[in-house]
Amino acid sequence: MGIKGLTKLLSDHAPGCMREQKFESYLDRKVAIDASMHIYQFMMVIGRQGDQTLTNDAGEVTSHLQGMFMRTCRMLEAGIKPVYVFDGKPPTMKGGELAKRKDKRDEAEAALAKAKEAGDQEEIEKMSKRTVRVTRQQSQEVMQLARLMGLPVFEAPCEAEASCAALCKAGLVYAAASEDMDTLCFACPKLARNLMSPASQGKPILEFDYEKILTELDMTWEQFIDVCILCGCDYCDSIKGVGPVKAVSLIKKHGNIETLLQHLDTEKYPVPEDWPYKEARELFKHPDVVNTDGLELKWTAPDEEGIVAFLVGEKQFGEERVRNTLKKLKAAKGKSSQNRLESFFGAVTVKSSTTGKRKE
DNA sequence: ACTCTGGCTCAAGACGAA
DNA sequence: TTGAGCCAGAGT
DNA sequence: TTCGTCC
Numbered sequence A: 001m002g003i004k005g006l007t008k009l010l011s012d013h014a015p016g017c018m019r020e021q022k023f024e025s026y027l028d029r030k031v032a033i034d035a036s037m038h039i040y041q042f043m044m045v046i047g048r049q050g051d052q053t054l055t056n057d058a059g060e061v062t063s064h065l066q067g068m069f070m071r072t073c074r075m076l077e078a079g080i081k082p083v084y085v086f087d088g089k090p091p092t093m094k095g096g097e098l099a100k101r102k103d104k105r106d107e108a109e110a111a112l113a114k115a116k117e118a119g120d121q122e123e124i125e126k127m128s129k130r131t132v133r134v135t136r137q138q139s140q141e142v143m144q145l146a147r148l149m150g151l152p153v154f155e156a157p158c159e160a161e162a163s164c165a166a167l168c169k170a171g172l173v174y175a176a177a178s179e180d181m182d183t184l185c186f187a188c189p190k191l192a193r194n195l196m197s198p199a200s201q202g203k204p205i206l207e208f209d210y211e212k213i214l215t216e217l218d219m220t221w222e223q224f225i226d227v228c229i230l231c232g233c234d235y236c237d238s239i240k241g242v243g244p245v246k247a248v249s250l251i252k253k254h255g256n257i258e259t260l261l262q263h264l265d266t267e268k269y270p271v272p273e274d275w276p277y278k279e280a281r282e283l284f285k286h287p288d289v290v291n292t293d294g295l296e297l298k299w300t301a302p303d304e305e306g307i308v309a310f311l312v313g314e315k316q317f318g319e320e321r322v323r324n325t326l327k328k329l330k331a332a333k334g335k336s337s338q339n340r341l342e343s344f345f346g347a348v349t350v351k352s353s354t355t356g357k358r359k360e
Numbered sequence B: 001a002c003t004c005t006g007g008c009t010c011a012a013g014a015c016g017a018a
Numbered sequence C: 001t002t003g004a005g006c007c008a009g010a011g012t
Numbered sequence D: 001t002t003c004g005t006c007c
Helices: A006-013 A035-045 A063-077 A092-118 A121-130 A136-148 A160-169 A210-217 A221-231 A244-254 A257-263 A277-285 A304-314 A319-344
Strands: A018-021 A030-034 A081-086 A153-155 A175-177 A190-193 A205-209
Touching: A006 A210, A006 A221, A006 A244, A030 A035, A030 A160, A035 A063, A035 A081, A035 A136, A035 A160, A063 A081, A063 A136, A063 A319, A081 A136, A081 A160, A092 A121, A092 A277, A136 A153, A136 A304, A160 A175, A205 A210, A210 A221, A221 A244, A221 A257, A221 A277, A244 A257, A304 A319
Parallel strands: A030 A081, A030 A175, A081 A153, A175 A190
Antiparallel strands: A018 A205, A190 A205
16 A cells, blocks of 8 residues: 655655654644554454454454554543544456455465464464455444544545545644545645654654645646656555656646657656546545535544443453553643643653653 | 566564463 | 665666 | 553
C-alpha cells in the first residue's frame, strides 16, 4: 500500500513539509483515523501462538477488540479526540490488486493446512499470519465499541483514507493519522504518522504539511499526483526504470503524464500496455467520500455499563481489567483541562529524558 | 556517477508482574 | 501481510 | 527492562 519511496522523496525534495511534533501537542486535538488498518494489525499480532488467537468460548476472535479498546483508551487518556473511519467498498481499480492478494491468501491457506499436518510450528505461524482477514462482523464490532466509548464513527463509501482526508479538508479534524502516504494524494492538509508509537517506541509524531509539499516541490496538486502515480501506487502499475527521482524530474520538465509520454523514449522505458493512469488520477482527485456538509463531530463520555456488557458479557473480557482501564480514563479527564492550561501558559516543562510517565 | 531494482534484514500491541 | 533500511547488480 | 498474558 501507499506510494513507493514517497517519504524519502519528500525528505529530499521538500524537507520543510515534515515536522516532528511532541505527543503532548496533540492534547485536545481531533484526528481522523483509518480504523481498518489498525484492526488488521491487531488481528495479525495480538495474542497469537501458532494459529491460535484470542477468542471467546464461541470461538469468535477478540484480538481486534482487545487492541482497539486499549489503543482508544490510550488516545483518550492522552487527550486526543479520535474519529474512526472504516473502509467501504474498494474501488474497482483495485480489483487486480485485490485478486492478487486473494490468490496469495488461498495459497497460504493450502500451505497452512500442509504445515499443520507436518506439525511444522514455524510454518504454521507464518502461514496463519498470511491468512488473516478482517470480516465485516469484526469491523462492526469495533464500530460498536467505538460508539460505546463515545467517539464519532463513519463508514466511508469507499477508501477510508480518502474520507479521513475529506474530514481534514473540511476543518473538522486537525489531521489524518495514518501510516499510509496515499492520504496526501487526496490533498489532506495534514498527515500525522507515528501517532500511536510513543508508548511502545518513543518515536516522535511526524507531521506532513500538504501545502508545503506543493510549495517546495513547486507543483500543482495534479502534478504531485502524477509523480505519485509514476512512483507506484495501488491503482495501477508504474513504468519500469522510472522511480521517485525520474518521476520528479520528468514531471517538472513536462508538466504532466500526457506530455511526458510524448517525449519518453519508450524503447528504454516501456509503458505498461493498458495503463489506466488517468483513472488513477481521477480516484485521487475526486474520491467517493463521506459528506461533510453541516457535519458536526461530537465526543461523549464512555458508556461504562454498555462497554462491560459488550466486552465482558459477550466477549468474555476480564471485568476487573475493563473497569480498571475505564477508571484510568476518568482520572485522566480532570488532568486534561489542567494540562491545557499549563500549555496555554507555556508552563509545560517537557523533559523527555525519560519519556514522561507523569507522576503525581 | 546516478538511478532503479530486487535481494535481504527487521519489527510489527499493550499491559503489568516480576 | 506492510515499511524501511541496506547492499549488491544492472542499465542509463 | 523482560516476558508472559490478554480471550
